[in-house]
Amino acid sequence: MIVNYSLRYYFLLFALALGAPRFARAQNPARYTLSGTVRGGHGETLPGASVAVPALNTGTAADSLGRFSLSLPAGRYRLVVAFIGYEQLTRELNLTHNQRLSFDLAESGNELSEVVVEGAATLEQKLKTTQMGVEHLSIAEAKLLPALFGEVDILKTLQLKPGVQSGGEGSSGLFVRGGSADQNLVLLDNTVVYNPNHLFGLFSVFNSDAVQSVDLYKSGFPAQFGGRLSSVVDVKLREGDRQHYVATGGVGLISSRLTYEGPINKGKGSFIVSGRRTYFDIFTRALNKANENKEDYSPIPDYYFYDANLKANYALGEKDHLFLTGYLGRDVFGFSSTGGFNFNFTWGNTIGTLRWNHVFSPKLFVNTAVSVSDYKYDLTNKLDQFSFGIGSNIRDYTGRVDAEYTPTDRHLIKAGAMLTQHRFGVGRLDANSGDGRVNFGADVTYYGLDGALYASDNYKASDKLQLEGGLRLTGFRSGSDQYAGLEPRAAARYALNERTSFKMNYALMYQYVHLVTNSGASLPTDIWYPSRLSVMPQRSQQVSGGASFLLGQGKYLLTDEVYYKWGKNQVDFKDGAQLFVNPELDTEFIFGKSWAYGNELYLEKKTGKTTGWIGYTLAWSWRNFQPQRDLPGINGGRDFHPSYDRRHNLTVVVLHQLNARLSLTASFIYSSGSLTTLPLGRFGVQDIPGSSVGIDPRPVPIYPDRNSYQLIPYHRLDLGAVYKIGTRRNQDLTLSIYNAYNRRNAYFVFFDTLRDKATGRTTGFAAKQVSLFPVIPSLTYNFRF
Amino acid sequence: MLVLLALAGCGKLQNDINVPLPTYNADLVVECYLEPGKVPSLAVTTSVPYLSAVLPQVPTDVTVTLTMPNGTQVRLPFNPNYKALVDTTSGVKFHSHIGTTPLVAKSGDVFKLDVVDTKGRHATATTTMLAPITIDSVNYKFNDKTGTERKAYFLTNFRDPPALDDCYRLQLHKGNPAKGALLKSPEVDMSVEDRLLNGQNITLGTSYRFYPGDTVTATLYHIERAFYRFRQSVRDARQANGNPFANPSAVYGNVEGGIGIFAVLSATTTQKILR
Known part of the structure; x- marks a missing residue:
């Protein structure tokens, strides 16, 4: 429930929540803290590595910085440190006082381990955690899977997980458990990425050479996350090699990549810089040059995108660490007509984050970060002395503090605060001429202040029962409009035995910023709009439950999850909405409710020469927009499905290590056809005298209810092979065959006008189905020197 | 590899399909542009199922009444120039109904249109003549x-x-x-x-x-704003057919009980x- 009254009540709640663990710690004075860091062979931290004490049947997973902390009774123990892809390490320990240890794990000689790594999620860890509805994916895994045009895309790989739908053929858009694409919180090293796509959604902005891993939260959102309703996509960048200077890269069908990384000041830190650029434009320019003398010459527009990533870290001392993350990406589209008309369109994100990590004690870590995130597009037209430009942007300045406190081995407490200033450049327009005849501009800009406080406790009540409770207080202010919301989060896990556990969770989320788009696709001209005036914050709640079973001596994990999610103040737009440079944009919105439910079945195998997963989702998504103000509502106020509603979705992913050099992969996807809107009727318009001759031959379609027509089912098989070459196996050739059996999946359907070739007269109308990609083989060369 | 590349190029990415459309109930479509000094006329047709025959359906049982600014009601008789439906050279517009005397109109004058057929379909519209802009x-x-x-x-x-x-x-x-x-x-x-x-x-x-x-x-x-919006919504509706990035758009005119536009040209x- 949104409330506008004093925040003092909530500060009191947080104070109580943070104070509670002090009592718990006082009851366990004889325990000692074992803490430290887990690193890999190149000095890189290993988030998710497990540190276990088998004698006590306890353990923990390293956090996102590779750090761990365990509170143990005094005594002699055997520690087991493990991370898939690395040799397991065993060490004897006599714990008589608080100790800090670092573990360096050697890379496993078994190449397959790299193939199957899934970070924190060894199957047993996954069984034991309270968290559900989360998918962890390492870039090593994504790099082995076949990819469109050979471009490894971590967001598209996530689409192979249950409960996640794509927006359409080749799209990087994620639609999670009935939520729309703008309801995903996409984070790059904890900083929001407003447009995670290149080329209208065909590729994500994440360069596979720079990314370490991604976590997708579909439910049970931890309290540190908020601001979007549907999911959290938490992308972490690699830190770089701490011991050697290394160059890696690849040459692919449409782009090339180059990465350079190495130590700073003898291993006190490390850095990584990575860049990527496509080269469509080189080919199109060559084609244009070859054709420019032809009579019917029509130049192909220039298009390319590039992105650059930087990450650096440096240890200021034993207890202090600095991290710097930077991202710059741009899509560039340009066109010059023979008529002297110049058109330029650029868009992209700029992101910077500086984070200071301080270790107060082995039990208390604090991260303090400042960041900036900017997304903008600029479109300019020029003709002789005249210029016309439009643009939009959103820029955030954020400060945040996040603390982790482990008072005992039964509690993991997280708390933090964040404050973001948003600048919404909703629309900017300027037109000028050299002689001053034309000179005007318009600009609609809003500001917003977004704040949150949170606290959570993961409490291990017993070996069987683990509970997690969290509370997030959020507030948003734009002009004189202000809102606050309390977001409870709760999760529980009950272990029936060593191989079976049951889980439940609940989360409430608010979303204070809204994507203004009149399209089902991700367009660069989509703009963000704050909650203000009649545009209330969107809200959703989700409850989910499930069971996990370890099968086949721990080789397989079978998980079944059911969920129900319901939301209100969902936004859409009236037909013909005026979305650009409109100071009364809030009047173009319409508001409704949504609900979604489904069952996700997931079988994973992570060890052995053959690994992979099978996922099946049975799901329903609904929306309802009643008539409001002077608007008729959507579909007359009746319930309807969004276009991304898919009843059935099946994915099968298989990775097989044939030998030390050759890995083979295959992925298959089947899903119910997406929904679309087709015109039922048509009429003709002849317009005023002098507009056209006779009745305009272009029919005007009459659209009835939205999304009433279902496209044919979508299915596709992709095949891949990675062959390592070179004496050190530091190079590889990666073959991808997208859509191996050349299935003509429907991208969209339209009604075509048929004409007589001789007279040009309209002779009839026919339905056409358009497919986007046939079978597409691609070969990529990758190296590491 | 060459085989695969060849395979990639084979086959069409656009195919004819059969789309079973549900029953569609036709509406009256009214298009009337009055011009000072010219005899009033208008085209009354009906909307049709999308995949039906090409030529517009012209109902023959429609009665049209134009109400002048002074309240006088003028019947516009059914007198179609069918030839204009298929003529692609003269630029003459089709009308189903046409009056007998040229229109007199000045800025601020309000006109009303009433269109009714024997099946009970009844469309009405109002328009105002705006001042010409030099x-x-x-x-x-x-x-x-x-x-x-x-x-x-x-x-x-x-x-x-x-x-x-x-x-x-x-x-x-x-x-x-x-x-x-x-x-x-x-x-x-x-x-x-x-x-x-x-x-x-x-x-x-x-x-x-x-x-x-x-x-x-x-x-x-x-x-008028209504005419501007009609043209924009017609454009949006046309663009939505065949554009996977566009949302379907309804057509907004000023004809109540039907589809279309009624305007005085200034x-x-x-x-x-x-x-």
Whole structure:
């Protein structure tokens, strides 16, 4: 429930929540803290590595910085440190006082381990955690899977997980458990990425050479996350090699990549810089040059995108660490007509984050970060002395503090605060001429202040029962409009035995910023709009439950999850909405409710020469927009499905290590056809005298209810092979065959006008189905020197 | 690899499919543009299922009544010029109903239209004649090229009245008006509103598209918001068919009980011969 009254009540709640663990710690004075860091062979931290004490049947997973902390009774123990892809390490320990240890794990000689790594999620860890509805994916895994045009895309790989739908053929858009694409919180090293796509959604902005891993939260959102309703996509960048200077890269069908990384000041830190650029434009320019003398010459527009990533870290001392993350990406589209008309369109994100990590004690870590995130597009037209430009942007300045406190081995407490200033450049327009005849501009800009406080406790009540409770207080202010919301989060896990556990969770989320788009696709001209005036914050709640079973001596994990999610103040737009440079944009919105439910079945195998997963989702998504103000509502106020509603979705992913050099992969996807809107009727318009001759031959379609027509089912098989070459196996050739059996999946359907070739007269109308990609083989060369 | 590349190129990415469409109930479609000094006429057709026959359906049982500003009701008899439906050369528009005497109209006059058929379908509409807006000037400028590449852009300048919510439509016709150039498709046809330029000078320009010796006739219509919105929504609806990035859009006119538009045209014109 949104409330506008004093925040003092909530500060009191947080104070109580943070104070509670002090009592718990006082009851366990004889325990000692074992803490430290887990690193890999190149000095890189290993988030998710497990540190276990088998004698006590306890353990923990390293956090996102590779750090761990365990509170143990005094005594002699055997520690087991493990991370898939690395040799397991065993060490004897006599714990008589608080100790800090670092573990360096050697890379496993078994190449397959790299193939199957899934970070924190060894199957047993996954069984034991309270968290559900989360998918962890390492870039090593994504790099082995076949990819469109050979471009490894971590967001598209996530689409192979249950409960996640794509927006359409080749799209990087994620639609999670009935939520729309703008309801995903996409984070790059904890900083929001407003447009995670290149080329209208065909590729994500994440360069596979720079990314370490991604976590997708579909439910049970931890309290540190908020601001979007549907999911959290938490992308972490690699830190770089701490011991050697290394160059890696690849040459692919449409782009090339180059990465350079190495130590700073003898291993006190490390850095990584990575860049990527496509080269469509080189080919199109060559084609244009070859054709420019032809009579019917029509130049192909220039298009390319590039992105650059930087990450650096440096240890200021034993207890202090600095991290710097930077991202710059741009899509560039340009066109010059023979008529002297110049058109330029650029868009992209700029992101910077500086984070200071301080270790107060082995039990208390604090991260303090400042960041900036900017997304903008600029479109300019020029003709002789005249210029016309439009643009939009959103820029955030954020400060945040996040603390982790482990008072005992039964509690993991997280708390933090964040404050973001948003600048919404909703629309900017300027037109000028050299002689001053034309000179005007318009600009609609809003500001917003977004704040949150949170606290959570993961409490291990017993070996069987683990509970997690969290509370997030959020507030948003734009002009004189202000809102606050309390977001409870709760999760529980009950272990029936060593191989079976049951889980439940609940989360409430608010979303204070809204994507203004009149399209089902991700367009660069989509703009963000704050909650203000009649545009209330969107809200959703989700409850989910499930069971996990370890099968086949721990080789397989079978998980079944059911969920129900319901939301209100969902936004859409009236037909013909005026979305650009409109100071009364809030009047173009319409508001409704949504609900979604489904069952996700997931079988994973992570060890052995053959690994992979099978996922099946049975799901329903609904929306309802009643008539409001002077608007008729959507579909007359009746319930309807969004276009991304898919009843059935099946994915099968298989990775097989044939030998030390050759890995083979295959992925298959089947899903119910997406929904679309087709015109039922048509009429003709002849317009005023002098507009056209006779009745305009272009029919005007009459659209009835939205999304009433279902496209044919979508299915596709992709095949891949990675062959390592070179004496050190530091190079590889990666073959991808997208859509191996050349299935003509429907991208969209339209009604075509048929004409007589001789007279040009309209002779009839026919339905056409358009497919986007046939079978597409691609070969990529990758190296590491 | 070559085999795979060859396979990639084979087959069409666009195929005919059979789409079973549910039953569609036709609506009356009314299009009426009154012009001062001309005999009132209008086209009444019906919408049809999308995949049905090409030619528009012209109902023969429709009664049309035009109410003049002074309250006089004028029946427009059914008298269709069917030839215009298939004529692609003369530029004559189709009408199903036409009056007998030229229209007298001045700024501020309100007209009403009533269309009813024997099946109980009843459409009504109201429109107001707006004050014509004078074209202050027209200009052109040639590029630096020679021969067939030498082309000019064309500028039309006018001033928007102080009150907000004015909409305009500008047509540029190329050719000799005496030879029927103004009945043919225009070289440029654009609609603008004064939302961002209220009360200011407005300049509308073209790309380099006119040749030396061209006669350009600029016609500036001062149109009602309903007509502007009708044209925008017709454009949006057309673009949505075949565009996977567009959302389907309804068509908004000012005809209650049917589809279409009723307007009085208020225009000013000027001519320029490009030297």
